[in-house]
Amino acid sequence: MRNVVYAVMVSLLSVAFVLPIYAGAATATNIDVTASNWKFTPGTITVHLNQATTLNLISKEGVHGISSSYLGISNTIIMPKSTSVTFTPHKVGTYQLHCTMPCGPGHTDMVLIVKVVE
Ligand SMILES: [Cu+2]
Secondary structure, three states: OHHHHHHHHHHHHHHHHHHHHHHHHHOOOEEEEEEEOOEEEOOEEEEEOOOOEEEEEEEOOOOEEEEEOOOOEEEEEEOOOOEEEEEOOOOOEEEEEEOOOOOOOOHHHOEEEEEEEO
16 A cells, blocks of 8 residues: 555656656757857757747857847847847747957857747
């Protein structure tokens, strides 16, 4: 009998812990982006229409920045100390965010691609 109670408790606990993980996966709103010379990693991110999204930004090399008036991302400088910016995309499309800081020879190639999907 004690084993049965234990088994039921374990199953209930599993459900309690597993369900929130699935719920979170469907509505992921935090994305880590690392800047370096001269790229963003990942170079392409996908976000969802009308869903507030927070980019956690950090530079492991140099000083960089992003900005997008189309996406509502205010100019955000990316340095070794992490920072974040939150925005809500209102139009489906693919947006190219060029680095906003003149950061060296590879600066003009430094692009973060943001895909906004339904
Ligand atoms: Cu840069």
